[in-house]
Amino acid sequence: MASWQELGPGNFILATAGELLNTGLVLGSERAxxxxxxCGPRxxxxxxxxxREITPLPLVVVNTHAHYDHFFGNAVFAADGVREFWAHENAARTMAEHGEAQRRMLDSAHEPEMAAADGELAEIVLPTALVKDQPxxxxxxxxxxxLFYLGRGHTDGDLLxxxxxxxxxxxxxxQGSHPSFEDSYPAEWADTLRQLSALRHRYEFLAPGHGKSVSDDFVKTMANTMSTAIRMAxxxxxxxxNDATKAIPILPYGPEQSRWFMARLRQTA
Ligand SMILES: [Zn+2]
Structure with a gap:
């Protein structure tokens, strides 16, 4: 049996190998x-x-953003009959423009077919339905x-x-690792997290993209840490x-993500 964790009734997360991506599952009576x-067919x-251990219902897919570990598996779901793939319009654009290039980032030991673009299940299936400003x-x-959007943060198309x-x-x-800043908007991200925190009374559980489910305190701390890091930077x-990189050792995100943080803060400020 797969180790799903049920949060609210009919709301599940499943952490899978690699970077412990959380896949979410929400059950209705007609579809899930x-x-x-x-990150690929495997x-x-x-x-x-x-x-399929949980439900035989027809499926709808949401891709939360345009990073390969969140949408490279779409073709397997298309082969299962899924026709509705939702994403934010910015994420869908990035997938169309830069999806192929992301094959390079794959661990070819784990997803050799996807890395080599080998076969139908290794095709990049793009979103078919878009979320814009309105939920x-x-x-x-x-x-x-x-499905809703609170503004730019981890990327410019993070759908909740x-x-x-x-x-x-x-x-x-x-949860369990530093935020990933490679494609981020650090200053806006802190604000987006505060908006998420403002919704805390509506939801009992928060399922992150990776790691264990977290409390609102975690989100608040993440926002405050980011704001402090922005001030320090x-x-x-x-x-x-002439040497903004001097700030890196004092940032709380480790050497690699701190470098990305500085770079993206400069590019997006
Ligand atoms: Zn990501």
Missing amino acids: LVIDTG QAAGILAAV VLLDLGGVVAT VGTQSTVFSGDLVE REAARETP
């Missing part, structure tokens, strides 16, 4: 919603098999999932999914304008 499909086949309500049969009990945040929130840039 799958949130994020993994991981996606495992996710789909796990979904979209998906009726799953007696259960409504709300809210149900009666649970919010699935994608990589806007990550800006002070360092003022004091040593």
